[in-house]
Amino acid sequence: MHSWIEISPDSDFPIQNLPFGIFETDDRDPRVGVAIGEYVLDLCAVARLNFFELIDIDPNVFHRPYLNDFIALGKPTWRAVRNRVSALLRNDNDEISGSSDMIDKCLVKQSDVRMLMPVKVGNYTDFYSSIEHATNVGTMFRDPKNALLPNWKHIPIGYHGRASSIVVSGTDIRRPNGQTKAPDADAPTFGPSRLLDFELEVAFITGKETKLGESITPNEADNYIFGLVLFNDWSARDMQTWEYVPLGPFLAKSFASSISPWVVTLDALEPFKVKGPAQDPKPLPYLEFSGNHNYDIKLEVLIQPEGAAENSICHSNFKYMYWNMNQQLAHQSSNGCNIQVGDMYASGTISGSDKGSYGSMLELTWRGTQPIKLSDGTERKFINDYDTVIMRGYGERNGIRIGFGEVKGKVLPAL
């Protein structure tokens, strides 16, 4: 399947992808768009031109600053819209391509748009579902012989994070101030974090609500997941060490999390489904699932110092997840906690088994003991001011590449 829009083979956005996002330009106020090659299809314009007339949908739902109202319409509607967009963009369709006026109304170059937060995030959970990451952390901070805590293989461990400070790719990140205490110091001090880190994660966004008291099974979860984004869970390691016992991470995380702007649908990722790691012991029945729910998505992290080249420092893969998204969502709802439209559920740091696949500086430099050398001759234990951290991800199969674009953020000095 090809589009009448010319698309480079290494584009993240072929006609098989069609991710949704919110964009604006100097002429167009915030609205829903779909990425196609180097362009954005303006769904607000497409809907107002009656191209969705066979779908029972109010065109105004695309003229919104967030995707929430659209995705609240449910999976049959997301699918119908995406299928119709696919048809409109196919090389055998001239409804838009046949008129330069239509093309001007419906297509905008990605280089001319500003991408905005795709959803208004109601609730945000961060899981901790990579066994390699949890093992690395346990090895460093607790006991190498008992690196995993006793609950880890029974529970998709997670915690609630701060929704307000989730920002879209391109937003500068201010180095946080906070309390830290050196092991040999009598008392803590307050000031800029010295150990600023990223965490390579993927997050899913829910598009269907449950009522308080209801729970869903892993096999039902697919109907609740709208799509996925790349997620950088910025972390201040020195603040985290001092604050996190007994109630978990708080200010060490809540200063910012960054996401990629295009939400890639579960449908688009279907070709990349793979079997996940064996789960032993067998999970409790409420976490049992059938089929494959891991995804072979290659992930990369790069550091770009101010004015210098990008340095690739990590290659990981979303398929390494021990607990899959379906289990995570089933667990979240297992106590009757209600799921809402626009919730974000992040994977936790995605590390693989070899050193080059670790998804944080903490692990890559092993608490700073093994600094990474960059191409400009400098080295990094953690992230410096004015460094830009970039994450990219894509699946590739039979020559078709489905990508996420990127999430990037530049660190500014503390105020």
Add this chain to the structure above:
Amino acid sequence: MHSWIEISPDSDFPIQNLPFGIFETDDRDPRVGVAIGEYVLDLCAVARLNFFELIDIDPNVFHRPYLNDFIALGKPTWRAVRNRVSALLRNDNDEISGSSDMIDKCLVKQSDVRMLMPVKVGNYTDFYSSIEHATNVGTMFRDPKNALLPNWKHIPIGYHGRASSIVVSGTDIRRPNGQTKAPDADAPTFGPSRLLDFELEVAFITGKETKLGESITPNEADNYIFGLVLFNDWSARDMQTWEYVPLGPFLAKSFASSISPWVVTLDALEPFKVKGPAQDPKPLPYLEFSGNHNYDIKLEVLIQPEGAAENSICHSNFKYMYWNMNQQLAHQSSNGCNIQVGDMYASGTISGSDKGSYGSMLELTWRGTQPIKLSDGTERKFINDYDTVIMRGYGERNGIRIGFGEVKGKVLPAL
């Protein structure tokens, strides 16, 4: 100061209080009201009748299912509206009282209204700021000699909670299912929590936002706090024990939290300001404050078994808080985390130093070892199915009582 509405001396809602809430009746869709004695003043009606014409405010802001749009207008507007409401209700004012038609349009009996969630909660933080509670928990679960963790007297410890499952008083609470593991068991099991508890808390709601990267001082916090509600942080102790290391409470809390429907403003609580406990060691400069920011508010918890009488089981006081609200909000923003309108910040369990003031069953029965006898002859270690838990609170000074009403919830059996 008296109202032309007759108000019982033991009412929580004299003319000096005037808390804001959202109500509906069979005839009136959800809208903003103010409690006065046994009545609700319909601010939507009051505004449409032009009684706010000297205040620059759109009447539609009162015709909303949440207070968020109103409180986003800022403290000068909350104050102007509350002062005008006070004038309209004073016994020397006949603008409403002079006409039975006006009275019918503006006043509804509380017994005829359904109270709804007062705000759409964007972000929810639960602090852990009672030193007596933290000491009790540390004594039970860790080491009586080192009950407080090293960070506790330096940091207003808190964690992010689940916003979606905060419900208004009167909502039934479904006993959660979840994983628990007996100390001597090899593996966890999944089923109804056996140790369901309440936590007596007070929460404040913010009415002013900060930008990402900004922080505020404790002395600035008063301008950000709209008002307070009673807060029951329902907790499943057996689930909590098994899940909470290392990332904190998650499903043990996220099944539900209950709040009282009337938001009592900081202005109304001004007469109850008292000095808080001495803070030693001295907090870091970003947590320093001037003036008094503790509040002498009497708090009570009652258990009412199905079809039986209420049993008062706890008398505590909001003034016991070690960390005050201003310090909590300053801490929350100290890393640049942005505050939003409608955020909820709960105190953590409020226990005093004597046993009758402990704010949870965990402490009152000392992990179930000292059951509480109820007037119907039964006893409780934790909360049973069909028990209703009720919390009430008020300040009293110079014969004037400013109350919160109550938050109550009945526990239903697990599904």
